[in-house]
Amino acid sequence: MSSLPIAAEAPFWRRFRAALTGASVAWAVGWALTAALLLSPIFRPPLPVVFGRTLFVAIVILLAYTAAGQWRQTVLTRWTAQVVAVGLAAPVATLIVYAFSTGGDLREMFVQERITGMVVMGLCALLIGLVVGLGALYRERDAQARQQALQFALERETLERQAADARLAVLQQQVEPHFLFNTLSNVQALVESGSPRAAPVLASLIAYLRAAMPKLHQGAPTLGDEEALVRAYLELMLMRMPDRLQFAVEIEPRLRHLRLPPMTLLTLVENAVRHGIDPSETGGRIDVEARRDAATGAVQLWVADTGRGIDERRAPGTGLANLRARLAATYGSKATLVLSTVEPHGVRAEVSLPPDT
Secondary structure, three states: OOOOOOOOOOOHHHHHHHHOOHHHHHHHHHHHHHHHHHHHHHOOOOHHHHHHHHHHHHHHHHHHHHHHOOOOOOHHHHHHHHHHHHHHHHHHHHHHHHHHHOOOOHHHHOOHHHHHHHHHHHHHHHHHHHHHHHHHHHHHHHHHHHHHHHHHHHHHHHHHHHHHHHHHHHHHHHHHHHHHHHHHHHHHHHHHHOOOOHHHHHHHHHHHHHHHHHHHOOOOOEHHHHHHHHHHHHHHHHHHOOOOEEEEEEEOHHHOOOEOOOOHHHHHHHHHHHHHHOOOOOOEEEEEEEEEOOOOOOEEEEEEEOOOOOOOOOOOOHHHHHHHHHHHHHHHHHOEEEEEEOOOOOEEEEEEEOOOO
16 A cells, blocks of 8 residues: 655645555555455355455555545544544445445345355455555655655755865865965065066966966866966976976876865975975975875875975974865865875875775
């Protein structure tokens, strides 16, 4: 049997027709045939006649059960109405069957043999109808519970995603001025020192920011976008300190389409320039690479420099702390950021992203 209602505002007959499915009719026919096979040995009429009677009773019970299922009150009230409908339909349908079989002759209908047949068929119909009806109600309740659980899980996932997006937006608003001010401070140093390179560096900075700032607002730029920003930034830094900086950028081509939090690589490169190359009198080299680990499938991004190295006395920078927060908001505990020492001096900052990235 089926009692899953459609929209409550629909007319009764429309909801009734929708609930009366082919599957429910097939169930009724199957149980009618089963009852006929069980009752035929103890009934005088042949099996086709007995089956016709049980089929009529089963269809009446199905119609009553389906009609009661369109009750617009609470679920508990509707289920009670369906059970009561089955309890009333079984004996009433049995009386109608025997009234037809005797042509409406009450004296023929209420002889001892027919009374026994009516009681047996009525009890059989009532028992089967209640068992099948209660089973259908249990299945409906179970289906509703699963549907509610899925809906709650979907709502929770949506809220978590919205919260993560909000955190990322806040973090991005923090990191953009941090990056911009650090870059402008480099230009300020050239201007204050009266370097002839100040004007071309400033022109390069303006051109770079004009191209870079729109990309910083992308929700999830690709690794290829990050590569372009990193190259532009390092070329800008090379103009500022041509004798103290060397760099190489090697990104595995098949990884360039991957999405990742904004400024992931750029933050690591900027940190290497600001805290590794700039403080060193001799400068150094910066290597930027991205590979997918063949064994684990994880994506490895790293920036290694041969600058001053890790200063244990210096507090962790805002850029790296912000990057860790953005990675956690996007990937949870599946992404890591690790700093390690490069011998004889320097730092390697490595980001590991999950295999499903």
